[in-house]
Amino acid sequence: MSGSRQKDLGDRLTAAESARKAMLERFRAKPAADDPAVAERRASRAAVSAARETRLAEREAEKRARQESEAIERSAREAAEKATTEREAASASSVRPTRKPNRRLPGMPVMPPARLASEANPDSRQAVRRRGLCMRAQT
Numbered sequence: 001m002s003g004s005r006q007k008d009l010g011d012r013l014t015a016a017e018s019a020r021k022a023m024l025e026r027f028r029a030k031p032a033a034d035d036p037a038v039a040e041r042r043a044s045r046a047a048v049s050a051a052r053e054t055r056l057a058e059r060e061a062e063k064r065a066r067q068e069s070e071a072i073e074r075s076a077r078e079a080a081e082k083a084t085t086e087r088e089a090a091s092a093s094s095v096r097p098t099r100k101p102n103r104r105l106p107g108m109p110v111m112p113p114a115r116l117a118s119e120a121n122p123d124s125r126q127a128v129r130r131r132g133l134c135m136r137a138q139t
Helices: 009-029 036-095 125-131
Strands: none
Touching: none
């Protein structure tokens, strides 16, 4: 248990100084910005990035071209369907016989349509109440 033993001030100061020196050495060990190795890495990253952007642009162009061709095909298909339905409608209207209006059977009386239920059926609840024959109306 070396961490549990007490250190005096001198030990702590030397440990802090050695840590600072180690950090400084690590910083100095890194190559400078104008170092050829750093410039080469930067150039390779730029090339990879440019290639990525080129591939992305190609994909977008292909996608737009595909969407345009699909839109053209869709509009052509819709126009063909519309022409087909118009032709069918024209041929069906020329072949279809005209409908004759409904005729009443001979011997049936001509009656105007009833406006109220009470006029259609004199025994309906409405008619009975209007005439005052309902038991509830009398009480």
